[in-house]
Amino acid sequence: MNDDLELERYELFEGPAYQFNFNRRQFLKAFSGGIALIVPMSDLVARTLQQEQGESGSGRGNQRVPDEIGAWLHIDESGTVSVFTGKVELGQNIRTSLAQAVAEELHVPVTTVRMVMADTDLTPFDMGTFGSLTTPRMAPQLRKAAAAARETLISLAAEQWKVEPASVRIVNARFVNHDASKSLTLAEVAKGQKLVKTIPADVKVTAVSDWTIAGTSVPKVNGRDFVTGRHQYTTDMKREGMLFGRVIRPTAMESKLVSSDTKAAEAIPGVVVVRDGDFIGLAAPDQQTAVRAEKAIAVHWKAPGQPGNDELFEYLKKNSTVSSRGGGRPVGSIADGMAAADKKLSQTYTVAYIAHAPLEPRAAVAEWNDGKLTVWTGTQRPFGVRSELAEAFHLPEEKVRVIVPDTGSGYGGKHTGECAIEAARLARASGKPVKLVWTREEEFNWAYFRPAGVIEVSSGVKNDGTVTAWEFHNYNSGASAIQSKYDFPNQNIQFHNSKSPLRQGSYRGLAATANHFAREVHMDELAHLVNIDPVEFRLKNIKDARLKAVLEAAANAFGWGRKKKGCGIACGFEKGSYVATAAEISVDAKTGRVKIERAVASFECGAIVNKVHLHNQVEGAVVQAIGGALFENIQFKNGQILNGKFSQYRLPRFSDMPKLEIVLLDRKDLPSAGSGETPIVGLAPAVANAIFDATGKRQRSLPLSS
Amino acid sequence: MAKVTSLNVNGKNLRTDVDSQTPLLQVLRDHLNLTGTKYGCGEARCGACTVLVDGQMMRSCVTPVGRVGGKPVTTIEGLEKDGKLDPLQEAFLKADALQCGYCTAGMIMSAKSLLNKISKPSREAIVKHMDANVCRCGTYARIVNAIEIAAGTAKEVA
Numbered sequence: 001m002n003d004d005l006e007l008e009r010y011e012l013f014e015g016p017a018y019q020f021n022f023n024r025r026q027f028l029k030a031f032s033g034g035i036a037l038i039v040p041m042s043d044l045v046a047r048t049l050q051q052e053q054g055e056s057g058s059g060r061g062n063q064r065v066p067d068e069i070g071a072w073l074h075i076d077e078s079g080t081v082s083v084f085t086g087k088v089e090l091g092q093n094i095r096t097s098l099a100q101a102v103a104e105e106l107h108v109p110v111t112t113v114r115m116v117m118a119d120t121d122l123t124p125f126d127m128g129t130f131g132s133l134t135t136p137r138m139a140p141q142l143r144k145a146a147a148a149a150r151e152t153l154i155s156l157a158a159e160q161w162k163v164e165p166a167s168v169r170i171v172n173a174r175f176v177n178h179d180a181s182k183s184l185t186l187a188e189v190a191k192g193q194k195l196v197k198t199i200p201a202d203v204k205v206t207a208v209s210d211w212t213i214a215g216t217s218v219p220k221v222n223g224r225d226f227v228t229g230r231h232q233y234t235t236d237m238k239r240e241g242m243l244f245g246r247v248i249r250p251t252a253m254e255s256k257l258v259s260s261d262t263k264a265a266e267a268i269p270g271v272v273v274v275r276d277g278d279f280i281g282l283a284a285p286d287q288q289t290a291v292r293a294e295k296a297i298a299v300h301w302k303a304p305g306q307p308g309n310d311e312l313f314e315y316l317k318k319n320s321t322v323s324s325r326g327g328g329r330p331v332g333s334i335a336d337g338m339a340a341a342d343k344k345l346s347q348t349y350t351v352a353y354i355a356h357a358p359l360e361p362r363a364a365v366a367e368w369n370d371g372k373l374t375v376w377t378g379t380q381r382p383f384g385v386r387s388e389l390a391e392a393f394h395l396p397e398e399k400v401r402v403i404v405p406d407t408g409s410g411y412g413g414k415h416t417g418e419c420a421i422e423a424a425r426l427a428r429a430s431g432k433p434v435k436l437v438w439t440r441e442e443e444f445n446w447a448y449f450r451p452a453g454v455i456e457v458s459s460g461v462k463n464d465g466t467v468t469a470w471e472f473h474n475y476n477s478g479a480s481a482i483q484s485k486y487d488f489p490n491q492n493i494q495f496h497n498s499k500s501p502l503r504q505g506s507y508r509g510l511a512a513t514a515n516h517f518a519r520e521v522h523m524d525e526l527a528h529l530v531n532i533d534p535v536e537f538r539l540k541n542i543k544d545a546r547l548k549a550v551l552e553a554a555a556n557a558f559g560w561g562r563k564k565k566g567c568g569i570a571c572g573f574e575k576g577s578y579v580a581t582a583a584e585i586s587v588d589a590k591t592g593r594v595k596i597e598r599a600v601a602s603f604e605c606g607a608i609v610n611k612v613h614l615h616n617q618v619e620g621a622v623v624q625a626i627g628g629a630l631f632e633n634i635q636f637k638n639g640q641i642l643n644g645k646f647s648q649y650r651l652p653r654f655s656d657m658p659k660l661e662i663v664l665l666d667r668k669d670l671p672s673a674g675s676g677e678t679p680i681v682g683l684a685p686a687v688a689n690a691i692f693d694a695t696g697k698r699q700r701s702l703p704l705s706s
Numbered sequence: 707m708a709k710v711t712s713l714n715v716n717g718k719n720l721r722t723d724v725d726s727q728t729p730l731l732q733v734l735r736d737h738l739n740l741t742g743t744k745y746g747c748g749e750a751r752c753g754a755c756t757v758l759v760d761g762q763m764m765r766s767c768v769t770p771v772g773r774v775g776g777k778p779v780t781t782i783e784g785l786e787k788d789g790k791l792d793p794l795q796e797a798f799l800k801a802d803a804l805q806c807g808y809c810t811a812g813m814i815m816s817a818k819s820l821l822n823k824i825s826k827p828s829r830e831a832i833v834k835h836m837d838a839n840v841c842r843c844g845t846y847a848r849i850v851n852a853i854e855i856a857a858g859t860a861k862e863v864a
Contacts, residue, residue, distance in 0.1 A: 229742015
């Protein structure tokens, strides 16, 4: 595992970080003509200044990355601009924002840029679409590739006209000479060329202040396909002779198959039953028959006793070990810091397991042709899923192709390939393409959850509001954003691995939500302890100008100075971007139900690439955060999920929407960071602090209640 | 078992041959290749499967196809007329009222049903009507804005 690429333990599952199969030689073989600009893998993984600032305390040097292709841009002889990237579109609108970056540099309309994404046979290796990395890492490299392509094309046009390259410009996707008396199209310049270049180190990209396409609110490039229902998600695909799959699930996790009788199901015409170890599945000509066959299978499982919610937090602490990752070395001395404090506080915070509940459940269509497996599936890690498939079926990776259609969201929940493997297993047995779409119940029971966790915080503070000591222990939920931008002189911050009773994995923002929740509620408690306004108290402990700026922006837009009862605020930093969230709540006197009446989120992620889509992402993250803050809580016992359907698991809905204001700070002088995750972290602590403000009762567990 | 042999969908009489208990959603998607209507939860709690029957919304995942025999069914595919989008479809694009887009068809069909009943609904009426539809990406405010644009009551564009 390349340490430089590892984000945290929940972000990646087992499997190699690299599966190099697309080297230069193979690329040249596939390359037919025109002009291609290659983005080397090493450039993609090189840290941007932004990331360096964002991941403090890592202290790891850049590892040498082999000289492989990470992405490329191709202008063919007909003038079509194509971008090849292994990134996945799941609603975060990178199909649009990456096309914008390329269109900007090439001076062509966004709609003429063809994005070829997430197809392991067509696009170069990519680790996966997660960690808010597309914008800070992929976009700048594609921008450079496009800029280099532009310079190459200009030189070629100049050569044709026998003029100086400096006199050639691109206007409206045409090359024109100094007095515009001659012009050439992209196709006319690219025709007859067979040029492959690696992006030169010194290529000049357009300054952010000169952006005319990037930085503007270009609409979703394939938006029309979505509002007409024409877009084909994995769940919508149909292949010739395709069967519908079902998997027979155990009654509880960790179950072993004791016995099964599949004879009656096998007798149904057209039904193929697969029994392989503890896997039982079937494929049938239509869904009705599949359900009938499923009911005809008699199966007996045995499951061990397993912990439930009631003992969860005790269990996580009891089974914990100190992790070498996250936290980092202590700073200063906690003992000295405590000795210098006027007041001390120790509190425990908890977060529940929650589900991603992407509206498109896991799905895969698998097809075998002459020993080669092709799987269409909605995953955030097409190359990772290819590895899983290759391993499961003992195939070399070149015999497996994974294609990811633009997918019905993921939020970190679609990193794994179990559905793809199941569909492929059924397809192999039946000799026909098989579509497997997980039911909502399967999605709740057999995917994975955001980790639950326990966080213990002990601190000391002076009466003037200076925090003198900060001890922070996170059990199980993760190390993301465990470090803060607060200026604490004495710190001891630890992440403790634990044994999770439920399968857990990445979730939008990872543990940044849990760590911000504990930290920002604790900060609010300290502010009240020393009788200082929560905004003022935070500002007193922040040196970082960008964090100050978002906090002040949120406070101003919210009208913090003239706030009513029932308001709270929180701020934070993660993955190169800054957020502050203020919330006003009401508590129903009869039911005790908490309603978020109003919220302001300010967000800064460097230079803004697409304001409307950024606004949409930030707003969406805040709305998703409402669920984790107020309702979402997986109930479980003995390996069974007790509330695994939408009628039992409360998601944020229209009527939960607060009056929401998003304040975007555009820092054109700073590189763009991703925005899909960080805006989710501020709402829960802001609401917890608002509940205290309203009721005087301190809430320290997510989901919150009054 | 009773069979359903034809359905009136998007103004056309389409032949099919399914058990009358089959959920309408499966018939539309698997038998008639109208995949714009989505499966989300199977218990009428997310609205992704919403279609119009006689102009009013129905959750097709829990509707046996036998119940809609002979009645006009409209799916998302039926809204675009001669290459011209329905005002709601236009409004969803204008308001950027989608991220992953998986809920979009159900949202548009639910909104269509509302506007068929009330041409200029209040914001409260929109929220109440749409509350059984889930957008996990959280674009609710934009969807409300889109419905108001289509209804001609939008005060501001997001």
